Amino acid sequence: MDFRRLAKALPATTNLPQPNGTEPLALSDLPPNLLEALIPGYGVISRYLTAILGVDISIFVSVGLIVLALTKAGQFLAQRGEEAFRAVFMSSVFIDEHDDLFDMVMGWLSEHQGSASRRSVRAKTQHGSKADGQLEESGDALDDRGMFDYNKWSARTPPRFEPYYGRHMLWYKGRFFLFRRSQRPSIGQRLQVQFGSQQDDDVLQLDCIGRSTEPIRDLLRTIKIWSLNRLRNTTTIRHPTPKDRARFGGAWSKTSSRPSRPMETVILDTEQKAGVIKDMNEYLHPSSPKWYATRGIPYRRGYLFHGPPGTGKTSLSFALAGIFGLEIFAISLQEPTLTEGDLMQLFNSLPRRCIVLLEDVDAAGLVRDVQSGKSDKFKRGKDGKEAKKDDEKADESKGAKEKPKKEEEYTLKDLAKELKALNAPTSNSSDSKPKKRTNNNNSNDNSGSGISLSGLLNAIDGVATHEGRVLIMTTNHPEKLDAALVRPGRVDRRVGFKLAMKEQISELFIRMYAASDQIPETIDPSLNHTLANGHAKANGHTNGKPVANGHPENQLAGMSEKNLEELALEFAGHIPDDTFTPAEIQNHLMRYKKEPRTAVELAEKWVTELLKEKEDSARAEDQAEGEDEEE
Numbered sequence: 001m002d003f004r005r006l007a008k009a010l011p012a013t014t015n016l017p018q019p020n021g022t023e024p025l026a027l028s029d030l031p032p033n034l035l036e037a038l039i040p041g042y043g044v045i046s047r048y049l050t051a052i053l054g055v056d057i058s059i060f061v062s063v064g065l066i067v068l069a070l071t072k073a074g075q076f077l078a079q080r081g082e083e084a085f086r087a088v089f090m091s092s093v094f095i096d097e098h099d100d101l102f103d104m105v106m107g108w109l110s111e112h113q114g115s116a117s118r119r120s121v122r123a124k125t126q127h128g129s130k131a132d133g134q135l136e137e138s139g140d141a142l143d144d145r146g147m148f149d150y151n152k153w154s155a156r157t158p159p160r161f162e163p164y165y166g167r168h169m170l171w172y173k174g175r176f177f178l179f180r181r182s183q184r185p186s187i188g189q190r191l192q193v194q195f196g197s198q199q200d201d202d203v204l205q206l207d208c209i210g211r212s213t214e215p216i217r218d219l220l221r222t223i224k225i226w227s228l229n230r231l232r233n234t235t236t237i238r239h240p241t242p243k244d245r246a247r248f249g250g251a252w253s254k255t256s257s258r259p260s261r262p263m264e265t266v267i268l269d270t271e272q273k274a275g276v277i278k279d280m281n282e283y284l285h286p287s288s289p290k291w292y293a294t295r296g297i298p299y300r301r302g303y304l305f306h307g308p309p310g311t312g313k314t315s316l317s318f319a320l321a322g323i324f325g326l327e328i329f330a331i332s333l334q335e336p337t338l339t340e341g342d343l344m345q346l347f348n349s350l351p352r353r354c355i356v357l358l359e360d361v362d363a364a365g366l367v368r369d370v371q372s373g374k375s376d377k378f379k380r381g382k383d384g385k386e387a388k389k390d391d392e393k394a395d396e397s398k399g400a401k402e403k404p405k406k407e408e409e410y411t412l413k414d415l416a417k418e419l420k421a422l423n424a425p426t427s428n429s430s431d432s433k434p435k436k437r438t439n440n441n442n443s444n445d446n447s448g449s450g451i452s453l454s455g456l457l458n459a460i461d462g463v464a465t466h467e468g469r470v471l472i473m474t475t476n477h478p479e480k481l482d483a484a485l486v487r488p489g490r491v492d493r494r495v496g497f498k499l500a501m502k503e504q505i506s507e508l509f510i511r512m513y514a515a516s517d518q519i520p521e522t523i524d525p526s527l528n529h530t531l532a533n534g535h536a537k538a539n540g541h542t543n544g545k546p547v548a549n550g551h552p553e554n555q556l557a558g559m560s561e562k563n564l565e566e567l568a569l570e571f572a573g574h575i576p577d578d579t580f581t582p583a584e585i586q587n588h589l590m591r592y593k594k595e596p597r598t599a600v601e602l603a604e605k606w607v608t609e610l611l612k613e614k615e616d617s618a619r620a621e622d623q624a625e626g627e628d629e630e631e
């Protein structure tokens with residue numbers, strides 16, 4: 001192409017008269033000093049390129065700049081025009097990313113608005129029980145030998161596809177909507193950068209044509225109903241939002257959503273269970289707030305679930321959440337970074353109806369110093385500072401005296417100490433929760449946290465904003481709790497959980513085997529053989545239960561309800577009353593998922609072994625105590 005001719009031709013078509021009557025100025029050929037002003041160093045570059053290429057590039061640069069300016073002007077006008085159009089003809093609703101509605105809308109859009117047909121979508125990895133549910137349906141997570149293969153399993157998790165940044169159109173029930181996902185306005189972003197937070201911080205804007213937001217509200221109502229229906233049989237658990245995120249998000253974050261625990265799976269004294277359900281139902285009834293208000297009673301209800309570990313306190317809390325469709329807001333008072341201000345904020349950010357779960361309140365150390373006898377002296381936070389100092393001094397001098405110990409001794413002692421602190425009737429509970437820190441009145445276990453008893457009481461009593469909540473506190477040591485914490489008004493009902501009795505044991509047995517239809521089968525017979533033999537040896541039962549092909553016998557096949565009940569009674573007959581926790585019994589039964597008869601046959605052996613284990617632990621505990629005293 002001859003650039004020189006093009007350069008000559010262009011000005012000819014766009015000549016404009018100069019205001020001072022001198023030579024006309026070509027629109028496409030801006031004055032060099034203007035170009036120099038717009039592009040620093042332009043003169044040198046253009047001269048250099050002219051020398052090399054033999055072409056004057058100013059024409060192209062000028063055209064480029066003009067096109068750019070026109071585009072920008074067009075964009076600006078279009079934007080202003082759109083804003084004006086919106087202001088006059090459209091209505092909008094904005095949803096913040098940290099609001100529950102955001103996720104609901106995204107979920108609804110990804111399922112209803114054909115993400116497959118969109119040309120630009122965001123793919124999101126799914127975690128948690130929802131993803132698990134989808135995988136269970138897909139089923140194909142076993143390798144050729146029938147062994148579970150995590151990689152195969154997780155590779156099959158379908159990502160969730162949802163609309164990404166930008167504007168999208170949506171037709172729903174014959175109406176036209178626009179929705180736009182964008183980043184939060186810049187002030188938020190600047191703060192984010194300042195505080196080093198990297199999390200998404202998006203806003204969703206929903207628009208409709210018309211001067212009312214009613215169609216959008218209607219759509220959001222539909223989405224909310226759809227979403228809540230989907231969650232009907234699940235329980236959502238929330239925890240305090242980590243501090244670095246709390247600045248922009250809410251005080252609470254959803255941590256998991258799991259299938260609701262059916263109430264009948266919690267084996268408890270029938271009257272006790274029915275009593276709690278009735279009490280809570282009465283409290284949650286829509287007419288209750290008025291009843292409370294007329295009598296000047298704060299609309300709050302508190303429960304204390306107490307008993308040894310592994311007796312069903314947490315299980316009952318989850319089952320209650322399931323039957324009333326409430327979310328669980330769990331706070332760990334042992335969290336070292338939790339302050340009284342945070343606690344107050346957390347209680348004030350609760351929804352109108354929910355369960356607040358404070359687990360192991362005794363372990364938080366909010367107790368009176370029994371030895372000193374001072375009712376006002378607590379072991380944590382402000383009130384416990386002095387006590388803490390004393391304890392630290394004591395520990396220091398103790399540390400100085402400490403002799404180096406053999407690793408073996410250390411382990412045994414540690415184990416014993418832990419058992420003692422837990423006051424546990426078991427050493428091999430099936431409890432899968434992380435071990436809690438326990439308090440003993442003279443320890444400085446809780447030095448990390450900033451919550452005092454008065455801080456907790458203030459948060460519980462709080463202002464009217466969290467009226468309607470149900471507070472459930474669980475503890476293994478109710479006797480260690482301060483009277484102020486459990487006084488009526490804060491704790492309105494106590495539920496004691498005990499070690500299993502005959503009736504509970506047989507019910508646990510029936511529950512375990514009555515719903516055994518989904519026990520996984522291994523596929524490869526040779527693998528079955530290996531597993532079955534190993535299994536039998538490990539449990540000391542080589543008494544012919546695995547059948548000829550090595551497959552453990554499915555003793556449930558053809559077992560009637562009556563047979564199962566008889567077996568349950570027989571099983572309960574082998575287990576001493578008031579000795580084991582339901583968690584321990586469940587642990588034994590779970591080893592024989594399809595073999596109830598074997599579970600019964602081996603019950604006595606298991607009882608003997610476990611009792612011996614407990615005796616050994618108790619002895620180790622005594623020994624450790626003796627050593628402590630000597631020191």
Ligand SMILES: Nc1ncnc2c1ncn2[C@@H]1O[C@H](COP(=O)(O)OP(=O)(O)OP(=O)(O)O)[C@@H](O)[C@H]1O
Pocket residue numbers: 265266267268307308309310311312313314315316430431432433474475476497582583584586
């Ligand atoms: N009463 C019960 N009915 C049915 N299952 C129970 C019962 N008690 C315990 N379990 C089973 O034992 C396990 C532990 O129970 P859970 O966590 O409810 O005990 P917990 O009393 O809250 O223990 P902790 O005091 O350690 O928090 C769970 O798997 C649960 O299914």
